[in-house]
Amino acid sequence: MGNSTSPALKRVEVTQEPVSSDVAPVVDADAALGRPLSLDGLHVAFGERKVLNGLTLDIPARQFVAVVGRSGVGKSTLMRLIVGLDKPGAGEVRIDGVPVNGLQPSVRLLFQDARLLPWQTVLNNVGIARRPGWREASLAALGDVGLVDRQSDWPAVLSGGQRQRVALARVLVSHPSILLLDEPFGALDALTRSDMHALLERLWLQHGFTTLLITHDVSEAVLLADRVVVIRDGQITYDVPITIPRPRRRSDAAIVALQSKILEQV
Ligand SMILES: Nc1ncnc2c1ncn2[C@@H]1O[C@H](COP(=O)(O)OP(=O)(O)OP(=O)(O)O)[C@@H](O)[C@H]1O
Numbered sequence: 001m002g003n004s005t006s007p008a009l010k011r012v013e014v015t016q017e018p019v020s021s022d023v024a025p026v027v028d029a030d031a032a033l034g035r036p037l038s039l040d041g042l043h044v045a046f047g048e049r050k051v052l053n054g055l056t057l058d059i060p061a062r063q064f065v066a067v068v069g070r071s072g073v074g075k076s077t078l079m080r081l082i083v084g085l086d087k088p089g090a091g092e093v094r095i096d097g098v099p100v101n102g103l104q105p106s107v108r109l110l111f112q113d114a115r116l117l118p119w120q121t122v123l124n125n126v127g128i129a130r131r132p133g134w135r136e137a138s139l140a141a142l143g144d145v146g147l148v149d150r151q152s153d154w155p156a157v158l159s160g161g162q163r164q165r166v167a168l169a170r171v172l173v174s175h176p177s178i179l180l181l182d183e184p185f186g187a188l189d190a191l192t193r194s195d196m197h198a199l200l201e202r203l204w205l206q207h208g209f210t211t212l213l214i215t216h217d218v219s220e221a222v223l224l225a226d227r228v229v230v231i232r233d234g235q236i237t238y239d240v241p242i243t244i245p246r247p248r249r250r251s252d253a254a255i256v257a258l259q260s261k262i263l264e265q266v
């Protein structure tokens, strides 16, 4: 064990958890946490510009939905409504039947950049909320994303993919019932992205949060989601279930066929 005073040099010898999806998912106590989400006739306008125009979507608990749509159609705006950062001009967001009014602690957002505090170690970033028992919970979450051995490092020495894994660990610590991911892997190279897909799928199967993934990458949507929806002109214009068994392969003919079908709708 390292007892060095420099946080960047501390190490704890714990076996790193595997990151790939070839581990059988274990449904844990959190699995019941996923909650249903209803988007009911949402309208948002910025001045003259109508962004959401009666958008309606019902998502059952634990479903994994991918949201695709062209730049500027209102995908991030929608996420802000769900987490309670903004209010719709009309319509309602409901979580488990309860209207969202103000910031929702059970909803967590993950962005393209990990948004870690550079002056805090990896462990302290994960446990940033400092709830009772945060250290143990944070170590467990770092184990979940395969980064226990980097707990004492500063964010600056991590790769982009590792930073996103730390951000995922920080999300896991708070046991979200709904996870919103806004283009989380857009800045990563293809191989790292593919590792992150496997990791996200495993964590989702294990923890069971209702998941909304915004992505420009239709192949990512089809690989990961139970259902892909397309936003156009402020509404859901296409809604397709993906029933291809998991784990899915990018080269699978059914995946490729669905991708081109969805792309036609975007
Ligand atoms: N606070 C704001 N004030 C004014 N206009 C805004 C505001 N937030 C978003 N918009 C506008 O709303 C529209 C939708 O923005 P939003 O960020 O939701 O798009 P998006 O689908 O997430 O796009 P991208 O794929 O590029 O991230 C855009 O035209 C944007 O300029």
Ligand SMILES: [Mg+2]
Pocket: 075, 076, 077, 182
């Ligand atoms: Mg956006």
